[in-house]
Amino acid sequence: MTFTGETVELHGHRGARGLRPENTLPAFRHALALGVHAVEFDVGLTQDDVVVLNHDQALSALTARDTEPATPGDPHYPYVGKALRTLTLAQVRMVDAGTRHPTRDDDPFVLTQLPVPGTRIPTLAEVCALLSTVPDVRLAVELKTDPSWPDTEVTRFTVAVAEVLQAFALSARSRLLAFDWRVLVEARRYIPDAGRVALIERVTAVPGTPWCAGLDPVDPVAAALDVGATSLSPEMAMTTPALVEHAQSLALPVAVWTVNEPSDMTRYLSYGVNAIVTDYPDRLHTVLSDHRLPVPTPRPDLLPIPNGAPTP
Template sequence: MHFTGGAVELHGHRGARGLRPENTLAGFKYALELGVDAIEFDVGITADGVVVLNHDQALSPVTLADTAPVRPGDPLFPYVGKAVRDLTLEQVKTLEAGVRRPSDDDDPFVLTQLPLPGTALPTLAETCALLSGCGVVLAVELKTDPGWSDADVERFTAAVAEVLDEFGLTGRSRLLAFDWRVLTAAQRHAPAAGRVGLVEPRTLVPGSPWLAGEPPDDPAGSALKIGATALSPERRLATPELVDQAQTLALPVVVWTVNEPEEMSRFVDYGVDAIVTDYPDRLRAVLARRGLPLPEPMTAPLPG
């Protein structure tokens, strides 16, 4: 999946996290109605091998709440706080995912996100069914870490690739990962998909276990060597120099997560290829003021 030359792609982060519940079908529908080039979302794998959407490997009390156990006396209940891969799909589907809760951090999304009670976490298959009828790019972040075995990374990547292939979406999908072993596995299981190397300050340290053995001092060169087709730095790392280095190597640059209009405009000046934001409406306004192309809003009814 190639980037659009001459334009800045607009990527809705976890759908439109600032406006609707994250990693949910309702959030994706709203992002499409606003108009985005790509929907970014996170996936994990359940104990029974189903790929589901959720940001953290452990179920967070900020975005999720328990409702009831799947059966009385379930020893794993409550499920919030447990790892996704320790629970079955049936258990995950009991969770309330439509109401964000205040946290200890200064969380702006509690104030700007519209609650949608009764919302469940979707499977990747359900997400693909929703997005298959439009031309939006699927930016699928696989949530693993260096503590996972190579075999588990391989199995998870293969499971994601199988679902994308089932829906004919591999060619307009990009697989994203901080754990760069995912990128090498993606070359085997989804060669037609894009491969995006994510980096942030904690992964770019000497001896980093995140980069599949590649050195952290040259993120662009290391990403290219590992087989990435794009580099995605956290916004504090996205300097003009890094953007130039990556693009010189023909690696598009996707900067994340940018929510303030002034900063969005600065990254447009840097010449990045895509901006990931929790507020697609704000980025649309910035791009419009600068006379840049905008993705078309989705007006046709979406399934479900």
């Protein structure tokens, strides 16, 4: 099967989670060196209102290890396991985020992810400084909130993210992603030139859900359009040819997540998706090339891949 004359965006999930520690500068440099159309990552807000990268709302023992307290006798130490919103930037900076610590033997990433010990959790500003040097790569920024958050906190968080992106003149190159669609409502208000991506999965797209800003996602395409989304990003299990066709008929692009096996990548290409989010940009490069589709430009000269990367 060959697809020609189409462009499918390659989005590096959490940078390149399958190859480097997730949501870190080494992961982004590696993704850029391989070549991506967009870098996807997650952000949270510290106690002192600094936007930092982290997938969960708390520091996870899977991706972080304590080193030492930020100040002698700090009563909040150890920090891993605590909510980001209860920790200052100085405390978060003490965590080593460069090695994965799985609790099971079949963790899919520990076999392919090259550890980078000593890596710290970056701020959104640091990521923007890096990505501002690569003008053809977009930012896909997922804001990690949930329906328990007060509306005021959702607004505060969205504004904090918007201010950083605007400070680096990256609004037009950015997309704000959220399962909690209140973020999209606020993004439309505070950073209107950025894209707004409605994330959905089976557990959030159900009748009466608190995730979709009061909308009923029985028709997720219609609901996403009603909330002001500029694209739809469903999980793999929800991404069907019918959903893709329905969304695209209403000019709503579809980005499927998270696709790591080449056979699945080919299947979603056959569905006509607009973007594929993957932990393995190298694999998707190969699949796109095999099907004679355009691939994003690698940047090995600008951001070389470190030696010693494991082979997936």
